[in-house]
Amino acid sequence: MSEYTVVGQKLPRVDAVEKVTGAAQYGADVHPAGMLYGKIVRSKHAHANIISIDTSEAEKLPGVRAIITQDDVPSGRRVFATDKVLYLGEPLAAVAATDPDIAAEAAELINIEYEVLPVVQDVMEAIKPSAPHIQGDETKDGPKRRDISAKIKELAADQDNDHAAEIQKLEAELNNYDDEIYHNISAESHTEAGDVEKGFAESDIVVEDTYVIPRVHQTYMEPHVSVASADSSGKITVWASTQGPFAIRSGIAGTLGIPLTQINVIGTTMGGGFGGRFGVIITHVPAVLLSQKAGRPVRVQMTREEEFLDGRPAPGCVIKLKTGATKDGQILARQALAFWDSGSVSGASIGSTIRVRGVYKIPNIKIDAYGVHTNKSGTAAYRAPGAPQAIFAGEAQLDDIAEQIGMDPVKFRLMNMREEGDEVPAGGSEPKVGYKETLEAVADAAGWWDREADDNQGWGVAVGDWTNGCGPGGVYVSVHEDGSARIFHGSMDITGTDTAITQIIAEILTVPYDSVTIRRGDTDSAPYSTGSGGSVVTFTMGNTAKLAAEDAHKRILELAAERLNTNEDNLELKDGAIHVITADPPKSISLGELAAYSLSTTGGPIVGKGSFARQSSTPALAAQIAKVEVDPETGRTRILKLVASQDVGFAINPMAVEGQIEGGTVQGYAWAMMEEMQYNDNGNVNPGFVDYRVPTSADLPTVESVIVEVPAPNGPYGAKGVGEPPITPTLATMSNAVKDAIGVRISELPIKPEKVVDALKNNGHGA
Amino acid sequence: MKNFEFYEPTTLAEASQLFAQEHTQLLAGGTDIVIEMKAYTESPQSVVSLQKIPGLSGITCDADNSITIGAMTNVREVELSQHIQEHHTALAEGASEIGSVQIRNLATVGGNIAHASPAADTVAGLLVADAQVQIVGSDGERSVPINELFTGPGQTVLKPGEIITQFTLPSPASGSHYIKHKIREVMDLAFIGVASSINLEDDTITDAKIGLAAVAPTPIRATEAEELLKGKSITPELIGQAGEAAAAATSPISDLRCSAEHRKEMVDVLTQRTLQYALERARS
Structure with a gap:
């Protein structure tokens, strides 16, 4: 039997009724008076130089109220392409009009002259010298060239001995690995522990394979949407469908060079995010720019097609993986060479390649990972970014080894799994x-x-x-004179986190679950909260809520001690009332009575505050x-x-x-x-x-x-x-x-x- | 979508006259055209609804089991019709493969055919039913066999103003079956679609028809494979030969869904399977 009464219970979600009845306000439900409809003008080519952008015909169309291009971005941060487009659907301009059809027609009337360039979409083609160069001409070395270069550097640093002949030999050897001069590299990451060559040499079985994982979209139900309204004082309000309103606030401020206090972001109910709903420039910044120029609120809402063309999906990748094991089932070495398709931007979860190590004792590992530019949109997080890709390679290969050894796949895993205190390959020890x-x-x-x-x-x-992950958060909780409680915070509900926060507060205040309500504020009113991604919310906001409830609990006992003429040590908060443990006959005061009493005395409203950083x-x-x-x-x-x-x-x-x-x-x-x-x-x-x-x-x-x-x-x-x-x-x-x-x-x-x-x-x- | 004139005529003559104008589209169930208009891939100046014209929907079955299906009959009704399920199983099965129940309640069999997608799910079943397509236009009525209706992807022999009014299906085969090759269990487009029908007398095949979708610019019949089967007793070897002959009759493309080679291979496999099922139905 659990010691808890509210946490640990299968309770209905706090937002169930508003979701089921359709009362929940999503971004597309926001419609301020005078609102215009925005439309982003997108590249019709996957790779092309921009010769000219002519908006004159679109400007003449009745109903068009604003057209913006990169010239309208005061900070100069890239919002729209100017000289070159890197993928089909890349934004070039945006229009706002009185009607969505007019906006769409105006977008078509913007005349863009392109000089089409060769395209590369496959990462293994993109790294070759023959591939079109997407951004810059810099090259990076592959694993063998890196090893040889490191040796040369080491020898050259040895002032005491003459290594000229050795160095010359190694430099000649470098030429054997011309195919390891990688082009179009956006980022790289290298990790090593132990000696993989030694590990493979000692292995009875070595398995090698190449794993190809496609780029996939988060396919949240609600496409990106934002409604922006810039008033005459310059104050900007943005109704944003986002996982992180505070991140959007700072993102807009940074991109447009506006003070934080001039921006209020109101997070609307989210139709799914999965990591893909943190982007600032996808719809939010264009909506703000259009509203500033038109002097009216503007909604920018993506179609599903636009989501696929210009969302920020999960990167695909190619992972070459090699594992060595003894015939009795001990894994000795694992080496990965990974190429992540980062599209037009850098990054693409390449650091997650380390997850090929899995949860196993592997004394020798070596990971070389590269992000590769292709003519696709950039990528972003998708539910455990990078892990499904890397773990696919690692766990598929593990089964192939188990098969060769003749071991049951579950037993093989159990035999190699780490426990508390075991060394994590290239990562400290296991808690x-x-x-x-x-x-x-x-x-x-x-x-x-x-x-x-x-x-x-x-x-x-x-x-x-x-x-x-974990991040900072703040929560207030108020106890009302009818014994109910209200939570106020600024984090976006993501599949039940508001419910978890509510359960925690009800547990600590010992009140019924349905007497606690939760409200989310906007960035003007609520305390800062980390974004709702990285599985942080229940961990972060749960801890924050606990602190707030404990703070309220402390105040409740202080006030009750005064009211009941005893000291706090004699008091217990239980079942929504404060009881004097030592009293005979029993003596208590309900939370509601105490809250009402403290309003009319020197106590004041019962408010608990939780402020949490990181753990x-x-x-x-x-x-x-x-x-x-x-x-x-x-x-x-x-x-x-x-x-x-x-x-x-x-x-x-x-x-x-x-x-x-x-x-x-x-x-x-x-x-x-x-x-x-x-x-x-x-x-x-x-x-x-x-x-x-x-x-x-x-x-x-x-x-x-x-x-x-x-x-x-x-x-x-x-x-x-x-x-x-x-x-x-x-x-x-x-x-x-x-x-x-x-x-x-x-x-x-x-x-x-x-x-x-x-x-x-x-x-x-x-x- | 862009603005357009909307007409709701109550007679076929009126509808035909309106539809003969340029930049005009017909509205039956709307499950194709409305989506295309919303995506701006079709922006007709006029839309002529067939929904107010009486007599265009419903399924009737005569004493000899010949069946007529009104063009405006929704696909769900075709799927659930006892007559169709019993006498043209492949057509009922094809209808059941279209979209979701909600879509099937709106989509019409006439629209599914007139849209002339090579991958339409009702087309293979209509091909093996040897359906006649009844057409009304400004020059009056005419009838076209379904295997002569299509001229290319999205293209038919229909002339400006001509409207499909019904499908007539002659006395049925004794067994038929449809299989759609797809990835997702429901709400997927056909990678290929195969229907077979068989008439059996004393375990000899007196007639066989094989209809193929999404393996050529138009839906086709695999007539050489059909000829192989006629007059013979069924054996595994014969079914294998029919599968190969059906595959040889196709000219599929490679696209983002799968390769031409895979489509050909699946025509072989699924022709054999549909024949086997059709045979079992014919025997029972």
């Missing part, structure tokens, strides 16, 4: 973790140990690890097992069973946690089996839900969720972030299950029917 418990839980729940499979059926297992969390594991059936003739795969366990630390609301596990697992399934943004020299060719397939409920069985609770010492009640981990293993889970069914590894996702048919043919299994 208390629940890796083995979580894997064992899913294996037991799925019936792994006595699993059966008919012809063309297979079972797959994989695990993924992730640690939630570190501990790693969470998600472990999954799938059973599939593959039709070898058509290549279609049906998933028959999907079981997902996750170490959540402590489930503040187990129903919401199960929802997160189900949602993340389904997104992982989709990435493995069907989702893929496709490109050719013209740009993205499937910018819509006809040819960018997300699964429906008909594609999957009910996800069976298993909650494991190994508490995080710094989490509220031990809770860890739950949003991101469940997507991390599913790509590998599916690939491993398909391999078990057909005997062939599909290492290039998604596992489309055609790939299965071809793979079977190429391996002599085909009809």
